[in-house]
Amino acid sequence: MAEDFWAPVFARLVEDYEFLDMVTNDTAENDLVSWVKPNRALFARCARFIKKNRVLDKPALAREMLAYARNDTSLRKVILFTWVEKNALTMEFPTLAVTEEIESQLQSGRFGSPAKVRILAKLDPRDGVKPLYERVLATFSAVPALADSGAPHFVDTLAGNSGADRDEASTKLAQRVVELEKLLEEFKTDSRQFKKQLEARQEEIKAQNRRIEDYSRQLKDADAAVQTLKNESAGLLSRLKFLEQQSVQAQPVSEKAPRADVSEQLAAMSEEIAALRRAVDNRETTIRRLEGEKSALAAQQVADSEKDRQLAAMRQRLAELELSAAGAASRLAGHLLSSRREPDGRRNWLFLSISGRVVFVDGSLVNRTALVSDEFCLLYLDSAGRALALESLESDARREICGCIEASGDELFLLADSQSFRVQVEIAASLVETPVRGIWLPEFAERPAGIYRVEALAPHSLSANVQKSADSKQIKTLFRVSHLNFDRFLELLEQQAIWHSVRADGSLAFSADYREVLEPLRMHVRIPRFCDNADCQTRAQAEAMARPSVQGQRCDFCGSISAVTVTEKKQFAGQRVLIFGGDYVGSEYERVLSGH
Ligand SMILES: [Zn+2]
Structure with a gap:
């Protein structure tokens, strides 16, 4: 209970x-x-x-x-x-x-x-x-x-x-004791029987195993016997053949030899031949019998191992099922969202699946592909959920476009073949107004069409000159702003923990090339646009950086839409470009340049 x-x-x-x-x-x-x-x-x-x-x-x-x-x-x-x-x-x-x-x-x-x-x-x-x-x-x-x-x-x-009751009670007790002893005895008998049964089962299993071994041995013996008899039979047959040949050769000899002699010889040979035939027949009968026994033994062995084979088949099926289940869970569709540099210098990418699952992907894996951020792809995972490989889902739709990056307001465009493509990603200021190769992706789901990667066509010429300091003009150019509040800008650097020092001439010194150091600021600072309105211009002064709104853009202070005309557009056509390594640039580049 x-x-x-x-x-x-x-x-x-x-x-x-x-x-x-x-x-x-x-x-x-x-x-x-x-x-x-x-x-x-x-x-x-x-x-x-x-x-x-x-x-x-x-x-x-x-x-x-x-x-x-x-x-x-x-x-x-x-x-x-x-x-x-x-x-x-x-x-x-x-x-x-x-x-x-x-x-x-x-x-x-x-x-x-x-x-x-x-x-x-x-x-x-x-x-x-x-x-x-x-x-x-x-x-x-x-x-x-x-x-x-x-x-x-x-x-x-x-x-x-009373004495009588006591006697009765003790009689009852004695009876009870007898009953209990009987029960105990029965129980012991039962357990002995179970033990015996168990032992018998074990014996049976052992005997079965012995039988299987015996079958195998008998099968082997039968094989050997059959082989011996076959050899014997072959020997007898060749002897028979030889004797038959001899008897044929004996025919011409018999013309000259005394007839009786020859006929005697022939009779002896015939007898021997008959005897040999009988021997061969006997051996063949034995072989047939042994073959029959052998196949019976083989059938018995097959029956004995049938269970084992069923079990093996089930195990295999299970393994297959597990494998296919693992296979189904090992692919995710989504896109690379952003990358970050780990303290040890490696670059990691963040992969976001369509279902919202986030996976960190090692940069080396991304580098092996031509994938760009926001490009939809398949991520293959191993059973532990680690990224194994990436495969683009847009390799047919993506285009490689060569051209020149052009700024228009705070928007960037890739101009090529008198077409312009909106640049949808942040790029280094140094790439503006230089020949580049861009990767264009079509509109898909939430993502607008546009350029999602920009690479300089002659990358080695860019790294040549490292500038560790910058004055406010250079900073303005870098961020493409018309206005820079130096004090506010310094605050910004403090906030983002960017090491810097102000030099005597008012310029800023950094730990590395200023473009590289200041580039991440774009992610953290909002650069407002302002209109011609004097009030708006005053308010823009208080911002770290600000830029004038161009035609069709809204002023971030008063909300009016600007009617200022766009600055003149440069054309890539006619510019001379030095090509470094045709393989690196690809066929697309050649195709585009052939138009100029
Ligand atoms: Zn305004």
């Missing part, structure tokens, strides 16, 4: 001293002695009831022990739980459904003596069984039922009983 069923019952009973008194009186004397003796204080109180490990007055000892146990919960628990543990048969009663049969069993002592039944009556928490206990206990009423009359202590019911 479940722990939580008994827990509240035991919690109540461990405080019930009348009940505990019954229990203590129903506990074996040596148990009581073993609890009293090690406890000095308790032993001092109880010593008078114990003599040489024998209890002189059990009810009195029980009273004394419980008086002491009022301040010792653990002793009370020991008394209660020892009884519960040692009276498993009695404790079984509350777990059984109440029937007339079970009632008569309880009465007959099947679940223990009347003393135990009295304890049970207090212990059993089921409400519906109270009348049953009352009926059963009433049958014990010949005995002065102290528990029922609320007496403070308990006397062994048997002791107070």
Whole structure:
């Protein structure tokens, strides 16, 4: 029965001293002695009831022990739980459904003596069984039922009983003992049988294995025998052939030789031939028989290993399923979002799948492809979710365009072939007004059409001159602004933790090329546009940087749309370009240049 069923019952009973008194009186004397003796204080109180490990007055000892146990919960628990543990048969009663049969069993002592039944009556928490206990206990009423009359202590019911009842009880007990011994014997027999069966099964398996080994061996032997007989038969056949040839040759000789002699010789040869034929026939019969046996053995072996093969097939199928399941989870569609440089100098890219999953992709993996940011691609992952490879989904639609970068307001365009393509990514200022190669991607989902990567066509000429300092004019050019508030700009550098120092001439010194150092600022600073309005121009002065709005653009201060005309557009056509490495630039470049 479940722990939580008994827990509240035991919690109540461990405080019930009348009940505990019954229990203590129903506990074996040596148990009581073993609890009293090690406890000095308790032993001092109880010593008078114990003599040489024998209890002189059990009810009195029980009273004394419980008086002491009022301040010792653990002793009370020991008394209660020892009884519960040692009276498993009695404790079984509350777990059984109440029937007339079970009632008569309880009465007959099947679940223990009347003393135990009295304890049970207090212990059993089921409400519906109270009348049953009352009926059963009433049958014990010949005995002065102290528990029922609320007496403070308990006397062994048997002791107070008449001699006849005692005899009856002991007869019942003896019967019970016999019954139990019989049950134990049956149980032992059963377990012996199970053990035997188990051993028999193991033997069977061993025998089966031995049979399989035997089959294999017999198969081998049969193979060898067949081979030997085949060889023998071949030998006999060749001997037969030889003899036949000889007999044919003997024919012409016989013309000259005496006839009788020849015919004698022929007869002998014929006889030998016949004998050899018979031998060959016998051998062939044997071979056929052995072949038959061999195939029977092979069939038997196949049947024996059928289970193994089924198992192997299932394992393989499982492996395939696992593989295909892994394969399905190993691809993501999405695009490269942005890149960041790790402290150790490696560049990592952030991949965003269409479903919104984010994966970090190592820069070296991206470098192996021609992918640009925002280009839709497939990311292949291994089972641990690490990026393995990237494959463009737009390789058919993307175009490589060569031309010149042109600024128009704060927008950049790639001019090529008298067409202009909007540049959708931040690029280095040094690329403006130089020949470049751009990657154009079509409009797709949220992404507008435009140039998504710009590379200089002669990259080595750009890195030639590193400038670690810049004056405000150069900074203005870099950011393509008309207005620069130097103090605000310095604040900005502080905010972004860009190392710098102001030199005597008012220019700024940096730790590396100023274009490289200042480039990341674009990501963090908003450059407002302003109109001709004097008020707007004053407000623009307070910004770190600002640029005038061009035609069609909105002033960020007053919101009016500017009517200023666009600055003249430069044409790439007619400019001379030195080509470094045709392979690097690609066929597209040649195609475009051929138009100029
Ligand atoms: Zn304005």
